[in-house]
Amino acid sequence: MTGLREQVNGVRVGVRYAVARHAGPVGGDWYLSTPLPGGDVMLAVGDVMGHGRPAAATMLRLRAAMTRLALAGDEPGAILAALNRMLCRRPSTVLATAVCGRFRPADHSLTWARAGHLPILRATTAGVSALAQPFGMALGVDPAARYATASIVVDAGDLLLMYTDGVVERRDRAIDQGVQGLADEVGVAVRASAPGERLRTALDCAHRGNPDDDACLLAAEPV
Numbered sequence: 001m002t003g004l005r006e007q008v009n010g011v012r013v014g015v016r017y018a019v020a021r022h023a024g025p026v027g028g029d030w031y032l033s034t035p036l037p038g039g040d041v042m043l044a045v046g047d048v049m050g051h052g053r054p055a056a057a058t059m060l061r062l063r064a065a066m067t068r069l070a071l072a073g074d075e076p077g078a079i080l081a082a083l084n085r086m087l088c089r090r091p092s093t094v095l096a097t098a099v100c101g102r103f104r105p106a107d108h109s110l111t112w113a114r115a116g117h118l119p120i121l122r123a124t125t126a127g128v129s130a131l132a133q134p135f136g137m138a139l140g141v142d143p144a145a146r147y148a149t150a151s152i153v154v155d156a157g158d159l160l161l162m163y164t165d166g167v168v169e170r171r172d173r174a175i176d177q178g179v180q181g182l183a184d185e186v187g188v189a190v191r192a193s194a195p196g197e198r199l200r201t202a203l204d205c206a207h208r209g210n211p212d213d214d215a216c217l218l219a220a221e222p223v
C-alpha cells in the first residue's frame with residue numbers, strides 16, 4: 001500500500017492506499033484531509049462500490065463535491081445528505097459508503113457522520129475502541145435520507161482511524177472480526193511506540209485484508 005504523511009492545521013495525518021489488483025491503476029476509494037477556513041480540518045474516507053474507471057469517475061465527483069461543501073462550511077451530516085442526493089439523481093444505480101468528520105483544533109472536538117460506513121476507531125494508550133455510529137444509510141439509496149451526527153473530544157496524541165472495507169475484509173472471517181483485528185494490531189503498535197511515532201507505526205502495522213478490493217486507511221493525530 002502506498003502512503004503519505006502531512007500536517008494539516010495542527011493535525012498529523014497519514015494515509016495508506018491501494019487499488020484492487022485486477023482493477024488497473026485507478027480505484028473507487030477516497031480520502032480527504034482538507035484544511036478549512038478558521039483552522040478546522042475535514043477528515044473523510046469513502047468507498048464507491050465496484051472497481052475500475054467507472055468507480056474512479058464517481059469517486060472523483062464525490063470527493064470534489066465533499067471538498068467544496070466542507071470549504072463552504074457545511075457540517076458532516078449535511079455534506080453526506082448532499083452527496084446522497086447527487087448519487088440518487090444518476091440514471092443508473094451507484095452506491096457508496098463514507099464517513100466524514102470535522103475536527104476543531106480550538107477545542108479538540110470531532111463531529112462526524114457516516115453513510116453505511118465502518119466505524120471510526122480511536123486509539124489511546126489505554127486501548128482502541130470504536131466511536132459511536134450515528135444513523136446513516138449508504139449513499140445512492142434514498143434521496144430523502146438524513147444523516148445524524150455525533151461529537152467527542154479527542155485528546156492530543158490520540159489516533160483516529162478511518163478505513164474502507166478492503167483494509168479489514170477477508171474471505172475467512174466476518175467484517176466485524178476484521179475491524180477487531182485492525183483494532184488489535186493498532187493497539188499493540190500504539191503501546192509499543194514512542195508518542196511521536198504512534199501514527200507511523202499504526203499505519204505500518206495495519207495489513208491489507210483483501211487484495212481484490214481497493215483499500216484506504218487514514219490515521220489522524222491531533223497535536
